[in-house]
Amino acid sequence: MRISPARRLAAAATVAAASVLALAGPAFAHVTVQPGSTPQGGYSAVAFRVPNESDTASTVKLEVNLPLDHPMASVRTQPIPGWTATLEKSKLDKPLKSHGKDITEAVSKITWTADAGTKIGPGQYQDFSVSLGAMPTDTEKLTFKALQTYDNGDVVRWIDETKDGQPEPAKPAPVLTLTKAAAAGDHHAGSADAAKDQGADHTATSSDDSTARTLGVVGIVVGVIGAGLGVLGLRRKSSAS
Incomplete structure (x- = not known):
């Protein structure tokens, strides 16, 4: 024919x-941190943006691991209707100084679990907002390894670190870039x-x-x-x- x-x-x-x-x-489709950067030394509200990649399954859980090599004394989650947030703490090898006090443990993991009837469906995304601080001053980035769980049992591991000069991995971990804070007495307000x-x-x-x-x-x-x-x-x- x-x-x-x-x-x-x-x-x-x-x-x-x-x-x-x-x-x-x-x-x-990547899990990312929004916005992508924040100043060193300060407190910042960021969101872990989670798009649903599957055409048939829905996301029902997100686990985000916070870097303990650069721990933060303050970690607070914003309430999200239909989701339950759980914070896990770990002992620090070296106490963290915060407002004149020694902090011996810090949040090492945040888990958001969907309540019954709640999910991130195909073609949807969800922002999971967190207040973090104080940001470290001795590094230019923070890497947050994350696990995304679907209601069919699949788990996507966003844990691969991006190397300078190399292609982005298939499942890159979310990264927050830290910029230099303004110098003391800077006449440029804000x-x-x-x-x-x-x-x-x-x-x-x-x-x-x-x-x-x-x-x-x-x-x-x-x-x-x-x-x-x-x-x-x-x-x-x-x-x-």
Whole structure:
């Protein structure tokens, strides 16, 4: 059976569009920290953003491990309707100084468990907000290894650390970048807040850039399809005349 040029073009367009979506999807599927950066030495409210990757299962639990090599004295979760947060503490090898006191243990793990009837369904995401501090001043980033559990029993381990100069791993751990705090007596008021805003803007820009690239590729595919259909139309018109 002979396949018409129009059908061949339509089939090629379907394959191209599917390829674009397949390439674009994973870029938005990672568990991440929002915003992506915050100043050293201060307190910050961040959110662990959890997208549901499955088309058939729903997310019902999130476990986030806090780095004990850079412990924080204050960890507070924001209430989320339908979710129960549990904090686990661990003993510190070296006491942490906070407001003149020695802190001998710190939160090492936060677990959010969905109540009955609550879930992150296919095509959805959830932000799990936490207040953290004081941020360490002797490192430029904090890595939070996370486990995402689905109601079918699958567990996605977001624990791989990204290495400089190497491709991003398949399941990267969420990372919070720490920026230099404003120097004492800085005459630019609000510079610490500006640094935080810059980090948020950078995160938003990165997301916008990814979306723009995806739409650009889709536009090219649509353009090729349109051009092909136009050529077919001209040929048919020429044949008819």
